[in-house]
Amino acid sequence: MTNSIDDLACADVTLIIGSNTSENHPVISMEIIKAVKAGRKRLIVIDPRNIMMTEFADVVLNHRPGTDVAVLNGMMHQIIKKGLYDREFVEARTEGFGELKKLVAAYTPAYVERISGVPAAKLKEAAELFAGADHANILYAMGITQHITGTDNVMSVANLASLTGNLGIPGGGVNPLRGQNNVQGACDVGALPNVYTGYQKVADEGVRHKMESAWGVELPDTPGLVATEMVRERSKGGVMAMYIMGENPMVSDPDLNHAAAVLEDLEFLVVQDIFMTETAEIADVVLPGLTYAEKDGTFTNTERRVQRVRKAVQGPGEARDDWRITCDIARAMGYPMEYDHVSDVKREICALTPSYAGITWERLEDGGVQWPCPTLEHPGTPILHVGQCTRGKARFMPVEFKEPAEKTSKKYPLVLTTGRVLTHFHTGSMTRRCEALDELVPRAVAEFSPEDAKKYRIKDGDTVCLTSRRGTIDVTVKVTEKSNPGVVFMPFHFAECAANVLTGGALDPVAKIPEYKVSAIKVRKK
Amino acid sequence: MKKKDKVVVGLATCGIAAGGVEVMDEIARELKKRRLDVELDETGCIGCCFAEVLVDFEKEGMPRVTYGDVRPEDVPALVESHLVNGKILKEKVLLIEGRKTTEADFLKKQTRIVLGNCGILDPEDIEDYMGIGGYEGLRKALSGMTPEQVRKEVLDSGLRGRGGAGFPTGAKWNFCARAEGEDKYIVCNADEGDPGAFMDRSVLEGDPHAVLEGMIIAGYAIGATHGYIYCRAEYPLAVKRLKMAIRDATGKGFLGSDILGSGYSLDIIIKEGAGAFVCGEETALIASIEGVRGMPRPRPPFPANKGIWGMPTNINNVETLANVPWIIREGAGKFARLGTKGSKGTKVFCLTGKVRRGGLAEVAMGTTLREVIFGVGGGIKNDRPFKAVQIGGPSGGCLPAELLDTPVDYDSLPAAGAIMGSGGMVIVDDTTCMVDLAKYFLTFTQMESCGKCTPCRIGTKRMLEILTRICEGKGEPEDIERLEKLAVDIKDGSLCALGGTAPNPVLTTLRYFKDEYEAHIFDKRCPAGLCSELVTFHIDPEKCNGCTVCARNCPTGAITGEKKEPHGIDQEKCIKCRECLRRCRFDAVYTV
């Protein structure tokens, strides 16, 4: 997030696109709902489904899955046409406005309606409401990113924020909501194939030398494979052996039948986890780690705030701190990875990472600090790009609309879009082992619109067979107004009814993110 | 051209309930039968509720005559006598224009501003209203006065809120006028809920345009952009007539956009309440208009600053608004000459209970209770002794005979422990037990408590429980102190006026009729002979002539006796239903 959670309420208008906020970031949704209910905020929701947040929205745009770029371009078209953009900001702080203007000129509301199904009048209303606010922010999540056009989508969001001058101000910004507790932190500390900590590029010689001297070894200089690339046949560039810590690709990967075959075929697989997950079950070695309640450390949340995790209980049996396990293996492989306490690891991160330099273990005792925080005296950065963007001027990156990788057809007439439900988390390894939560939501349901239910003669509680070009699963039907005709929603938390059997392997070319939000399927009543 | 003869039937809710529609139908039939070319009209409530159905006859060469207690079967004789023969039918006369009748005092002793047109105008005809100067006040305000001048005029008139609190209306308007907000609301509070109070209904049914005109003037004075009339759904006729009034006023350009070319615009919506007493409280009323449960909100912030949807809102009662056109038309000075130093103008009261002439009485402020009850109301039914008057509804106080010379105004009544309230007057005689009366009002407020604040929700319940046990003869000596303490804390601690005034009937009866409480508690005796747990029924053998009416009507067969011999009551079997007491024509049944 460019801005902070407690800054969300400051926006006069909030635009939520591709985020089922109340189910996936409930506490953030509470901030929004509270402001809307108190009359301090107006809300625009752009989503293919009638998610709960639409109940509080002034304007709702239900678009066809995968048409986000068209909708956003259409909004910008209208804003430019009506002269509602922030001229001063565009002039002083951006470049490339001319190209943007030229590109979005074609995206008239009528044209966008044809692409996305969003009524032209609604699109205009949303555009004018957003541009009319002094402080307007944009929240998005996987609904924007999990497309082959994920990067394009994000750029379009950024274009809209820049066009309306909503960067670097309170109650503004581009605010991706991260799906997992420490996905921000894992990225920040270099658990990515192309960067070390703080997004320092492995390809950058200077950075690499710094790391090499700190770690005392020579380091590879080419970026590695992303997760979905690793899980491929060896002949297609996949790996032979894997060390998986606290991940469950046997449920979370796209085109699951294929992924499972590859994982089962690995020469050697080590899984370090707290439960016998679906992935652990096929491992050669399983190593017991600890839960958050049993360890010390830090997490970094979606607003870049580094916060303490504190040990409250002892782990069971011989289970070990995950960082100690990694050190144990490193030592056994001949590399001296020695730390007395996890705070020593933190110190090393601070030393090697400019944006984390001022965020010391001791400082976190009294609450979190938001990076960038280069020095001990620095208060942290609640809002990015104040006065000037990190790269100087913000560059508009106009993008054309592209259709999703998979199109519906006569044979596969419905669009499946996958996501999460409030009560469960990711592959369910934790929440499905909480009796109370599993009792609340014990099984996956596929959500059909009343129109589709009628069309396919199915009703609430029926079991249907969903089939995509990659696989088939059986699932219980829920008929709900939440779904719009033609779109079926399913959560991916449930291993016994894994939505990812149906999803495809198409990736965004830049971010390598799978297109979970659009798969063509057909339905058959059992 | 010869003016047409005219018959007018009082068709407010009271008239309809008494059979007015049937009477009207009968008159129409009779006129048709006799081929009489007479105009037949309806009007609102004239206020003589004790004599419904009321029919006015206006015939060339005769004074205007109001007949009372008219039944359909009386119609042929009435028409024949008055219209055909030109003779007044004496038995049915209530009032004769310009002449003294036995009931003439009822109207003569009143000063009518608010009710001036009720019972005279056709409330469904805007031309009728305009014919007597209606909407001239609005025209005057919009064409020649600034909003400030209108507010000053009302402030100078000394008009105070007729809904109960008596806050100076002009000052209230000033608060709202000076508050900032995108929108502003003017609200007419027509959620009349006090048991035994119906003055607002009568005005709405009898003279809806006066209220509407007052509201538009008020809206102009404060800069309101929208108006609401919050009227209880139990007043369907009032709602119907208001709707017609809004339609007709809009048609004439008195309402809507650019009113009378002044550039001022106002729309008015009728919101029907669902029958919660507490919704008469301003903040609960606002909540109800907003569509949520009608529960009061703490003040400050006052509605003038944060009312409907957080916008400045001014709420005035029906009667208050009905005074406004008169004030603007006739001038503040004329209004201020009526009444007392602190209370100007008139006040409409509803006389109910044991009064001889129940109905609506509008009197100048400062008139004494005695003049209202005995002068206008004609004293107590059956000439029983006056015992007390409960003024101001369930939130008001109960004043004894010693205080009958108290003037009705905003200063004297509170000093005596009562309030002006919306103007209900329940008159009781010596057959009423004052503890039971307090219990009755508390039962009402407890049932109508919204449940939000603790003192009102639980406190009034506990007071009611104490009163109940006193009435049942189970009172404890400490109960009086408990009641007093609770009453004070509830008054001080409650969130809104409902709770804040709920203890008033208890406090005033404790103040003026403590002996009755003590009789219940210490002597286990109900001096009025009403509390059934504390009385036994007996037959005076001297007075009983053995007519057997009581025995035949006793549901449990407790009364026995030979024909023409004195009867007796078996106390074991008696369930104290009071049936014998009601039935005995010889005053032989008595309570101990």
Place this chain on the structure above:
Amino acid sequence: MSEDMKLTIDRRKCVGRKGQTIVEVARENDIWIPTLCFDERMEPYGACRVCLVEVEGARALLPACTAEITPDMVVTTSNERIDSIRRTVIELILSDHPKDCLTCESNGSCALQDLAYRYGVKESSFGGEAHSYHLLDDNPVIERDPDKCILCGRCVRICEEIVGAGVYGFVGRGFDTTVGTPYEHPLEESPCLFCGQCISTCPVGALASKLSKGAGRPWELEETDTTCPYCGVGCTLTLWTRDNKVVNITAPLDRGVNRGNLCVKGRFGFQYIDSPERLKHPMIRGKDGRLRKTSWNKAISLVTERFSGIVEKHGADAVGGLSSARCTNEENYLFQKFMRAVVGTNNVDHCARL
């Protein structure tokens, strides 16, 4: 910034900001005013009447939770008149409240109990009718005991104003007013999201977590502040533990991004921690293809041997590592350091995209 205002509370000079209420300024100045229906997360309500204070120049007592400060205001928070009303209010509430503190879940963390103690109200002198409703236990996490409800409306308001579900509402009038769901349907048939925000705000024991019933009194439990393991919001949690077991989770009002708010997972999603399914020992796949318990030494040596072997034979890039967005920064840091510095590959990623 908003303008400062000087005022006096209990003869103490205080400074507040325009728009603040008396209770807010008092708390900033460590002046205690009792409250029951007040929760800083919601719009002030003014229902319970225990926060009434005297303001010079005002005829009526004002609720400190709703009354905004004005310049040079003079406030008295306690005197005979005020305390008398407070005592009466507490007595009245107690007159319709079960006296079963001994077994109540909220014993020790109950605002009503604290006030009764503070004002020395032993029991109600009024007697009278007390309600007796059924315990509502229609779902896996929230237990409702209407007998204990003091009608402060906090659950109603938090669900409406903050959660947006609007599950609860007032039903009935007068003494018989209750808090109920639409048509008294069970919570599972209502729009309830089971976030337990209602429990978090209930000042008494009318709403309780079923997961923590009988798990211990506040003074028997240990508190540890930490960060939620679920979504990316990073809510601050307080873990309540006893005998090496997490028995309850709450959120502090005064710190963290969530300021006391939590969702269903954050508040109730802790049972997995001591699940019997937890992995307790390292395991190795045997020749028969089955995973078997082993020692740490054996497991680590096997991993070392196989990784070294594959790297030697096929190069470091034949190995890939997936670290975890659920693990800490330190763990992720060491994991990528391991892959890069020890294995020698940049093949390291995690599930950021999934």
